[in-house]
Amino acid sequence: MKVLAMEFQKIKRKGIFTTVAVLLGVQCLWGLYSFGNMNGEKLAQGWYQCLYHFPILNAIMMPIIIAVLASRLCDVEQKGQTFKLLETIIPAETLFHAKYLCGVIQVVAITVFQVLMILSFGVIKGFGGPIPWDKILFYLISTIGVHVTILLLQQVLSLHFSNQMVPLTLGLLGSLAGLFSMFLPKGIGKLLIWGYYGVMMRVGLNWDESTRISDFYYVPIDWLGVFLLVGMFLAIYIYGSRSFARKEW
Amino acid sequence: MLLKTIRAEQMKLKRSPVWLAFFFLPILPAIMGTFNYVQNINILDNYWYSLWTQHTLFTCYFFLPPTIGVYCSYLCRLEHTNHNWNSVMTLPVPIPYIYLSKLFTASVMVIATQVWVGILFIICGKLSNLPGPVPPELFEWLAYGMVGGIVICGVQLCLSLMIRSFAVPVGIAMIGGIGGVAALSKGAGAFYPYTLMSIGMRANSPGGPMICTPGQLLLSSAVFLVAFTGIAVLWLRNKDVMAS
Numbered sequence A: 001m002k003v004l005a006m007e008f009q010k011i012k013r014k015g016i017f018t019t020v021a022v023l024l025g026v027q028c029l030w031g032l033y034s035f036g037n038m039n040g041e042k043l044a045q046g047w048y049q050c051l052y053h054f055p056i057l058n059a060i061m062m063p064i065i066i067a068v069l070a071s072r073l074c075d076v077e078q079k080g081q082t083f084k085l086l087e088t089i090i091p092a093e094t095l096f097h098a099k100y101l102c103g104v105i106q107v108v109a110i111t112v113f114q115v116l117m118i119l120s121f122g123v124i125k126g127f128g129g130p131i132p133w134d135k136i137l138f139y140l141i142s143t144i145g146v147h148v149t150i151l152l153l154q155q156v157l158s159l160h161f162s163n164q165m166v167p168l169t170l171g172l173l174g175s176l177a178g179l180f181s182m183f184l185p186k187g188i189g190k191l192l193i194w195g196y197y198g199v200m201m202r203v204g205l206n207w208d209e210s211t212r213i214s215d216f217y218y219v220p221i222d223w224l225g226v227f228l229l230v231g232m233f234l235a236i237y238i239y240g241s242r243s244f245a246r247k248e249w
Numbered sequence B: 001m002l003l004k005t006i007r008a009e010q011m012k013l014k015r016s017p018v019w020l021a022f023f024f025l026p027i028l029p030a031i032m033g034t035f036n037y038v039q040n041i042n043i044l045d046n047y048w049y050s051l052w053t054q055h056t057l058f059t060c061y062f063f064l065p066p067t068i069g070v071y072c073s074y075l076c077r078l079e080h081t082n083h084n085w086n087s088v089m090t091l092p093v094p095i096p097y098i099y100l101s102k103l104f105t106a107s108v109m110v111i112a113t114q115v116w117v118g119i120l121f122i123i124c125g126k127l128s129n130l131p132g133p134v135p136p137e138l139f140e141w142l143a144y145g146m147v148g149g150i151v152i153c154g155v156q157l158c159l160s161l162m163i164r165s166f167a168v169p170v171g172i173a174m175i176g177g178i179g180g181v182a183a184l185s186k187g188a189g190a191f192y193p194y195t196l197m198s199i200g201m202r203a204n205s206p207g208g209p210m211i212c213t214p215g216q217l218l219l220s221s222a223v224f225l226v227a228f229t230g231i232a233v234l235w236l237r238n239k240d241v242m243a244s
Helices: A002-010 A016-036 A040-044 A046-080 A083-087 A092-125 A133-160 A165-181 A186-190 A193-199 A223-246 B002-012 B019-024 B027-039 B047-080 B084-090 B095-127 B138-162 B168-185 B193-201 B214-238
Strands: A203-208 A213-218
Touching: A002 A046, A002 A092, A016 A046, A016 A092, A016 B168, A040 A046, A046 A083, A046 A092, A046 A133, A046 A165, A046 A193, A046 A203, A046 A213, A046 B047, A046 B168, A083 A092, A092 A133, A092 A223, A133 A165, A133 A193, A133 A223, A165 A186, A165 A193, A165 B019, A165 B027, A165 B047, A186 A193, A186 A223, A193 A223, B002 B047, B002 B095, B019 B027, B019 B047, B019 B095, B027 B047, B027 B095, B047 B084, B047 B095, B047 B138, B047 B168, B047 B193, B095 B138, B095 B214, B138 B168, B138 B193, B138 B214, B168 B193, B193 B214
Parallel strands: none
Antiparallel strands: A203 A213
């Protein structure tokens, strides 16, 4: 706990909370813009619209935000060359976990606020039908799952490379590939960590070419995707924590 | 003197792998966009123009601004570490040259990226057996895209000079790119630096006219470049970057 508190002290006045607030502000504005003018048929499918569009928004924004977050947490040590010093005081694994937990708390907060925002939009605008609590709960858990897996990968990269250009560039490329994979067959998305925002989506879209009308529908949970994501998390965690503990600084 | 400063910037980048980001970034949409185009050829029925949208839409709005942000952060990274601003600011080099040499270096990378985007577009179009010749507007799309990209370089370099963190300007670029969608939808695209590239490249309407006139685009770009150069030079002159 002390090491975790230290991590929060390190990011004090670093503008990380401002970044998070700006991010949520942008998402809120986007939501207001998209859902503000909804009426009739669109309002009736409001919950579907939210559960379809917010994962796309996450796929665009979150990987880069998470890469920035991880880079900020690790770069403070890279710049100050403090890893060796810290490892004489605390075990390397503890430092790794503290940095990771610090990032996890922030991405969980972002996701919880985002879900509260979706619920507020729904209640205020009067989306059709009851609140689909099960779908929203799955959205919350799966989104946190994808966020924390990407965060883990970015942290491992940011700790490995002293030059933060490499993890940020990889995050950018991954994000672009993940976004594209949402418009390709689902199997392709499962190959990429950044594509899991699409794999975990519980809403599908039927677009009628002749009438140009979109019709949303719920899809079952992709359990294979869930297991693959957990597998990826464990693989990155085992490799990342071990390589960090064994690294000579 | 300016040429010497530019040469110094090139030397700083020697053997740096930073160009790889710009090499790989257009390859992803080229492969995945072409695949998506081939899969949905019944809906995307405007041949070369539909393929262009697939190649450039997401990249222009969401990914090129942060990639330029990474490059600009990298160009300022050396100065931000180990108190190197002390050395740079005591050199007998006029202050504007420091910013302009970095802007020139970043612009060269944007120009090279646009050429690469064009080459990939032609290759993918030919491999997809698209009927008809390559659109004659391709050169225009790329040229105006370059101008818009150079404006983003100007903004990002200014931010990277002011903010010592590597990652924060990249995050700002991403939010700037997303804000561009809102600016475009409100008809203010020509007055927002992050949208000029997508307007120039005609990413969402390659067959139609530009949202603003080419003259407006060039004027807006010139105003932004002059303004951000001015801000950067004033910042370097007045703020104590030397002692950071």
